[in-house]
Amino acid sequence: MLQTSSLKAFHGPIEAVHGIDISVAEGQCVTLLGPNGAGKTSTLSAITGTVRATGTIRLGGEDISRLPVEDRCRRGIAISPEGRRVFANLSVRDNLIMGGALQPDKAQLNREIEDWFTHFPVLGERHAQPAGTLSGGEQQMLAIARALLSKPRILLLDEPSLGLAPMIVAKIFEIVRDLKARGTTILLVEQNASAAIRVSDYVYVLNNGLISSHGAAANFGDGSDLMGELTGVHV
Amino acid sequence: MRLPLNQDQRKGLVGAALLSVIVLAIVGTYALWGESYQARILYATFVNLLVVVGLQVFTGNANITGFSHAAFMGIAAYAAAICVTPAAMKLISLPDAPWGLNAFDLSPIVSAMIALAITGVLGLLTGLIVVRLSGVGVTIVSIAILVIVHSIFLHRTDIFKGNQALFGIPKVFGLPHITGLVIIAIFAARLFRESAIGLQLRACADDEAGARSMGVDVYRVRLIAWVLGTMFFATAGIAYAFFLGTISARPFYFNFVFLTVAMLILGGLRSVSGAVFGTLLISIGLEVVRWLETGPTLAGLKLPQMLGLSGLLLGVVIVAVMAFLPNGIMGNREIEDLFRRKTKGD
Numbered sequence: 001m002l003q004t005s006s007l008k009a010f011h012g013p014i015e016a017v018h019g020i021d022i023s024v025a026e027g028q029c030v031t032l033l034g035p036n037g038a039g040k041t042s043t044l045s046a047i048t049g050t051v052r053a054t055g056t057i058r059l060g061g062e063d064i065s066r067l068p069v070e071d072r073c074r075r076g077i078a079i080s081p082e083g084r085r086v087f088a089n090l091s092v093r094d095n096l097i098m099g100g101a102l103q104p105d106k107a108q109l110n111r112e113i114e115d116w117f118t119h120f121p122v123l124g125e126r127h128a129q130p131a132g133t134l135s136g137g138e139q140q141m142l143a144i145a146r147a148l149l150s151k152p153r154i155l156l157l158d159e160p161s162l163g164l165a166p167m168i169v170a171k172i173f174e175i176v177r178d179l180k181a182r183g184t185t186i187l188l189v190e191q192n193a194s195a196a197i198r199v200s201d202y203v204y205v206l207n208n209g210l211i212s213s214h215g216a217a218a219n220f221g222d223g224s225d226l227m228g229e230l231t232g233v234h235v
Numbered sequence: 236m237r238l239p240l241n242q243d244q245r246k247g248l249v250g251a252a253l254l255s256v257i258v259l260a261i262v263g264t265y266a267l268w269g270e271s272y273q274a275r276i277l278y279a280t281f282v283n284l285l286v287v288v289g290l291q292v293f294t295g296n297a298n299i300t301g302f303s304h305a306a307f308m309g310i311a312a313y314a315a316a317i318c319v320t321p322a323a324m325k326l327i328s329l330p331d332a333p334w335g336l337n338a339f340d341l342s343p344i345v346s347a348m349i350a351l352a353i354t355g356v357l358g359l360l361t362g363l364i365v366v367r368l369s370g371v372g373v374t375i376v377s378i379a380i381l382v383i384v385h386s387i388f389l390h391r392t393d394i395f396k397g398n399q400a401l402f403g404i405p406k407v408f409g410l411p412h413i414t415g416l417v418i419i420a421i422f423a424a425r426l427f428r429e430s431a432i433g434l435q436l437r438a439c440a441d442d443e444a445g446a447r448s449m450g451v452d453v454y455r456v457r458l459i460a461w462v463l464g465t466m467f468f469a470t471a472g473i474a475y476a477f478f479l480g481t482i483s484a485r486p487f488y489f490n491f492v493f494l495t496v497a498m499l500i501l502g503g504l505r506s507v508s509g510a511v512f513g514t515l516l517i518s519i520g521l522e523v524v525r526w527l528e529t530g531p532t533l534a535g536l537k538l539p540q541m542l543g544l545s546g547l548l549l550g551v552v553i554v555a556v557m558a559f560l561p562n563g564i565m566g567n568r569e570i571e572d573l574f575r576r577k578t579k580g581d
Contacts, residue, residue, distance in 0.1 A: 048448050073450035081448075087441040089505065089567055090434070094243065098438045101431070102450040106241065130567055150449060 001026045001185050002047070002154050007055035009039065009046035016042040018209040019055060022187075024154060024202075029176070029186040031196045031217070033226065034206035040189040041082050043206070044156050047187075048072060048079050060153065074102060076153030080143040080160060082189075088132030092123050092142060095131045099146030109149065116145045137168035144175060154185045161192045173199055193226045247429040250571040251422040254511050258284075258421070261515075262414050274410055278478055280518040281413040282471050287498045287514045288417075288424045288507060289467020293460040295504040296433055298440035299370050302492050303361070303377035306384035307465045309487030310357060311350040311472035313388070313395055316404045316482055318346035324403035331393040343407045347473045351466060358465030359458075366457035381492065388484035400481040408477035416474060420467055425507045425569075427463060432456050437505075497553050503563025508570035513563065517552065521545055 002024040009017040017039040024030045032040050046053035049069040057065040064072050078099075087095050096116065100109040117124030120141045126134060131142055140160050147155055157176065161169040169192065177199050180186060190196035197203060200217040205226065220226055240248070258281075265277055286304055294300050318341045320328070325337035341349070361380055365373050388395045395401065427433045436456045438446040447453055476482050494517070502513020530540035556563060 050444050050448065069444075069447040070450050070452055073448055077448075079448055081445060085442050085445050087438045087445070089441050090437060091243075094434055094438075097241075097431075097434060098446065098449055098451075101435060107239075110241070146449075 001028075001060060002187065003058045004043075004047070005056050005058075007043065007046055007053060007057065009042040010052045010054075011042065016051075016209055017046065017053075020204075020206070020209075020211050022204055022211070022214075024185060024187050026185055027180075027183050028201045029180045029188060029199055030202045030204070031188045031190055031200040032204050032206055033190060033193050033196060035191065037208075038206040039209040040206055041158055042209075044079060044158050044187070044189060047156065048077055073150060076151075077156065078147040078150045078152035078154075079156040080140070080147045080158060082158040083162065084136070084139040084143045086131040086134070086139050086142050086146070089130055091128050092131050092134070093127040095142055095146050096149055099149035102150060112149060116149075120145065136164050137171065140164065140168075140172055141175065144179075148179075148184070154187060155179070157186060157188045159189055159191065161190065161195065169195065193220075194222050197222070197226075241429075243429040243434075244426065246569070246571055247425045248422075250508060250569045251425040253570045254421045254425075254508060255418045257511070257515075258414065258417055262410065265410075276518075276522065278410060278413055280514065281410075281417050282475050282478075283495060283498065283518065284417050284511065284514045285413075285420050285467055285471035285474065286495050287502075287510045288420045289464045289471065290495060290499050291504060291507055291510040292424055292427055292467060293457075293464040294499065295506070295510065296428060296436040296440065296460055297457055298504070299373045299457075300496070301365070301373055301377040301461075301464075302496070303380040303384075304464070304468045304495065305487045305489075305491045306381045307354050307358060307468040308472035308475070308491075309384060309388060309484065311354045311469035312476040312482050312487070313401070313472075314353045315343075315346045315350035315473040316401055316476040317394070318349050319343050319405055319407070319477070320401075320403050321405070328401060328403050329394065329396070333393060336394060343405065343477065347477075350473050351469050354465050354469035354472075355462060358462045362458045362461035362465075365461060366454045381488070385484060385488050388487065395484060397484060400483045402481040404476055404480045404482070406478060406480045408474055413474050413478070416470055420470070421507065421511065423463075424467070424510070427460070428507055432459055436460055494549065497549050500563055501552055501556050503560075503565035503568075505562065505567050506565040506569050508568070509563050509565030512565065516564075517549070520548070520552075524548055 005021050006019040007017060008015055008019050020043065032043060034040050042051060045051040047057055049067065049072045053065065055065065056063055059075055059077065062075065064075055067075070087098060090098065093113065096113045097109065100112065103109045117127065122138055123142055123145065131139065134142060144160065160172045160176065164172065173195050176186065176188065180199060188196055188200065197217050197220050203217050203220055204214040205212050265273060286308060290304055317336055321340045322338055325332065329337045365376055368376060389397045435446060435451045439451060439453050439456065443453060498513040498517045499510055501517060502511065503509030524545045527538065528541050528544050530538050
């Protein structure tokens with residue numbers, strides 16, 4: 001579904017990702033693990049097209065690496081950004097309408113939004129509230145639902161557990177597992193190694209802008225060794 | 236198939252209708268108890284209202300402050316005035332006009348159309364540059380547009396008469412016309428805000444990169460709003476010229492820009508209701524201040540003359556609102572939200 005080859009990402013003159021190859025097959029959940037500053041978010045930004053990048057990115061065989069951001073969305077890439085970044089001044093419903101901005105059939109979009117409200121009742125109760133007034137966990141649910149309303153072929157999830165309480169983190173990973181069970185192709189970026197490994201099929205470990213190891217999720221055990229390796233803190 | 240209006244758009248129609256009722260109530264109050272000199276004040280307030288509602292379209296939804304609206308208003312006012320003024324009159328008022336500008340005259344409707352078209356084309360050309368700039372860039376370029384247009388008005392005296400008045404414009408508009416235009420403008424601005432493009436524009440204001448990653452063509456939606464905004468300013472300029480009968484370059488400059496921006500900021504630039512309330516509040520406030528400036532006797536106390544108080548207070552309003560109410564009186568709310576029962580978590 002999605003392949004990158006020798007992908008480099010830049011912030012101004014600084015090269016943050018030094019040429020990585022990753023591949024996500026249809027229906028898979030693939031995780032990019034790594035400590036702060038490893039280049040995880042930069043990799044996702046290179047895929048969505050919001051930072052300058054070299055190398056090739058293929059989506060379903062088509063080279064999308066020269067396309068502007070908007071066209072990559074039209075081709076089927078959706079992102080739930082780091083720190084959630086919902087449209088704080090827009091209502092919950094308007095945030096979801098934005099997610100489906102490219103869908104021509106507005107009646108159908110409306111039905112899908114109502115479906116999400118049944119799926120996440122807490123969003124339904126607050127549909128008229130500005131999204132900025134939601135709690136972190138609610139904003140994360142909103143960001144995921146919003147991304148999925150564009151009917152993407154692949155969903156990029158950037159640290160969905162960031163800054164959330166452990167109970168909410170568990171709930172978010174339950175949502176990710178549920179999406180995968182429904183056949184969604186997911187590229188997940190995480191620091192929470194053990195939780196991420198449990199929902200993933202395949203894992204890439206990113207360190208200082210390079211892939212230091214990769215393999216089927218089962219090879220990484222419960223992820224506790226990996227966390228120690230990544231952070232230098234062994235418990 | 237015609238798409239039904241969504242929830243927000245139906246709410247928008249209700250809100251615009253409520254605002255129109257307020258406008259009509261003001262006109263009704265004037266018709267019953269007003270003095271004739273107040274017609275002029277009311278007309279001026281409604282011209283300002285057209286401009287501030289027009290400002291909301293781009294500045295409010297995109298959250299990018301532009302200062303060129305007085306220039307577009309002036310261009311339309313002059314274009315309409317030059318087209319509509321009888322040729323015989325123009326031979327006196329514009330004896331040296333080039334390109335035969337003083338040799339024809341057109342009906343008010345055709346003149347207004349020409350003024351709208353000229354302003355629209357200039358809006359499109361400037362918009363192509365403006366929408367590609369960042370927030371501060373837009374502000375600076377829009378000030379440049381204002382200064383350029385103003386100096387053309389001042390120095391091409393053969394066409395615009397500079398600081399002197401261009402006189403003899405037929406007075407074809409009255410209070411009913413401007414009232415109708417204001418109500419149309421309120422509905423147009425509100426429906427634009429709730430339209431798909433208006434929503435995309437507001438999303439870009441919150442998170443431009445995020446909106447782009449959802450497929451929004453940022454430049455396109457900004458350009459549409461910018462050009463639509465100039466149409467409001469042009470309408471205001473035409474209404475101004477058609478009522479007063481004489482125009483000069485002076486009103487289409489910084490003082491007016493400052494006044495209208497203050498109105499928008501006070502009311503809250505994110506909402507059309509805010510634009511309307513801000514305009515009405517500052518207009519009423521300025522009338523009170525003008526009365527105070529003359530040094531009236533209050534409860535037996537003779538107050539001193541305080542010339543310049545209005546300018547001072549306008550500055551104070553902007554600073555105070557910025558400090559204490561950064562989102563203005565209305566914030567994200569529209570008028571119909573004020574009537575909604577408070578629900579949990581609101």
